[in-house]
Amino acid sequence: MSTAANRTTGPDHLWTVDEHLEDILATVRPLEPIELQLLDAQGCVLVEDITVPVSLPPFDNSSMDGYAVRVTDVAGASEEYPAALTVVGDVAAGQAEPLHVGPGEAARIMTGAPLPPGAEAVVPVEWTDGGLGGGPVTGMRAHSQAPEAAGGQVQVYRSAEARAHVRAKGSDVKAGDRALDAGTILGPPQIALLAAIGRGTVRVRPRPRVVVMSTGSELVQPDEQLGDGQIYDSNSFALTAAARDAGAIAYRVGAVADDAETLRDTIEDQLVRADLLVTTGGVSVGAYDVVKEALSSVGDEDEEGAGIDFRKLAMQPGKPQGFGSIGPDHIPLLALPGNPVSSYVSFELFARPAIRTLMGLGDVHRPRTRATLTTDKALSSPKGRRQFLRGTYADGEVTPVGGAGSHLVAALALADALIVVPEDVESVEPGTEVEVVLLG
Template sequence: MQRTSRMLTPREALDIILAHVQRLPTETVTLMQAVGRVLAEPVIAPEDHPPFPAATMDGYAVIHDDTSPWREVIGEQYAGHVTDVVVTPGTAVRITTGAPLPAGADAVVPVEDVEVVDDHIVIRRDEVRPGENVRPVGVDIRRGDLVIPAGTLLGPAEIGLLASLGFARVTVSRRPRVSVLSTGDELVEPDAPLGPGQIRDSNRFMLVAAAERAGAEVIWAGRGPDDVERLTELLRERIAESDVVITSGGVSVGERDLISAALRTLGTVHIERLFMKPGKPFHFVTAGSTLLFGLPGNPVSALVGFEIFVVTALRAMTGQQPVEVEPVTVVLEHDVESGDRIEYQRAIVWCDSDGTLRARNTGPQSSARLLSAVGANAYLVVPPRATPYRAGERLQAILRGPVRGQRA
């Protein structure tokens, strides 16, 4: 058993965690099942796209340098419907957006630039350019192009692109299988009446939601028993079925911190304390290929620990790129007090009209105050120093949501 008693910086902790991550196997799914999954293999274009020259506007397909004053309309060409007509000097074909350009034509004149008289047209301008209003073959994608790299999180645009290139199925990383366990004699279900000293079990529901949003499959969630032997056996069962086991509570120094005692018997302890706030008590344990994260019981501490460390591990397991979210530089909107550890303050970051990212925290930063994370789109990283950080100074922030385009 390896144990590190000193407090590790978040960077040191991430390096240790990533060194123990094993990539998950792959599986093939339909496009309908692929949203939110991580692409396991690069996608190479099997064909040019578009595969034919296509009209970009409704109009008339013509020969650009045809000098005929009148042109006979000899047919119509619609998207999904191809005719065998050939455009020759003195002729034109009515065409709709997206339709293949008929043979012989090399330009499309919009309907607003044409006067129609019976079955003939007159172009009401002097010049038609070659290739006008036509998408050439392969203008978007050439056969053999890398169109989606491995490690991409598949969203609507990627899935639409795959469909347009003829892919009905795609190879992705298996979703991480996660178990979530909360501990504490004081915990009751959300809809239960509160007795003396009791609180509702918010962490379990929060962590399940966080795991699912991170792309994991939560295969079990529950509360742990209040004795070490039964808790150890439950964790052993969860380890056997899970890629990741997440616990909350019971990792501080104290005789009732059962999780710490149980984890020490189940695997190799790599991390026990972090040089950060919130979230100083933090366990990282490996049992075979399974990763165990012992998060603190305070809700904000658990959430910060999950989003900084567990999410990174889940991304690495699936090969998602980038594995870590790069911090951004922000300008403080107000003074910020500094403590004796690296602090992750819940904050709101927005972009000024000049492109500057500005930030303010969400108010009181107690680790028990989950309200501080509601609406926060970033963690403001506040290193320790003897004096406060003043308004106008620059700090780093880790984004956890979209940046707002105006003052929050």
């Protein structure tokens, strides 16, 4: 349930950006943990510390194709005076019973194979004649030798120090070490580590399921023919992509026409697969703002505590916003403005933190920094509004992209940052240090 009901606010109250975000984050709760197979857990957040049950690697093994030897037996070896060793057999990766290497002996060994008892080092095959005579093995010859029969000989042309070309047991992680901390997002390297230490499943918070839908009878899907007064639906694509970028499993619903009953039915149909609903369009004061009409009373009679609160924010772009919960499970719903820049900026400021909160992350916000404003003229900003201008950031400097218009999709596509102009600032001169939200 939104905490808006606990505030002393009326329909004309102008919410600050921070108040609105605080209300959202006080309402949204992390999803309950579940046990998942490793590949199903990709992108999810761990809810447990992972301790290593067995050292990695679990045994001393060779890092090269070559020969396992005793250091004494190859001491002083050179091309002029090679060490001649008796080959007692082959040691392959996965071999259960390794050979024993005694005085004057060597065992041919493959990369990853366990170091046999008695051996102290590995000499690469390039340092030997490969058991064929005729000088050191080089090039393709180094990789094309047939295994020697036990009792054959190999000539070694270089000495080796103890543990040379040997990966020590536990050199990666040791049994009892902390492998991963709770709160870690599982990417490919983390999943590889889990598999390497023998974990087939892991306990995580699942990726949130986010349903995105846009509203407006004027919206046409890409690849369709535009009619008079129609535009292509870009918002639902942008926000679905943004939800996936935030870590969610996102579902895009085709644009819904300006009909309150149709919209209400569509939203109710989507509740079964949603942890968060995001709508765009229909939240201002126009005659056809059907989101407000469809959702203003949803849940008030049937579901205690449910309902959507529509409000005005002291920000530009994105003044009209809606937030609350819907349905028997009180699924959070964010109703964003319809202008492309307004909807995207609103998503970054409010919906992305909500998704990251559902994931159970500690830091849910985009990184921020300070940067020097590089522009030819001063930037103007409306008094009493926190303005978010699009910009490009590099090396401590930020440059505005496009104007302040909330319809400028092309300029938005070039931006990788938002320039923040505080509510009490009406003009920002070139060279001023400003706060920047990093989007990339």
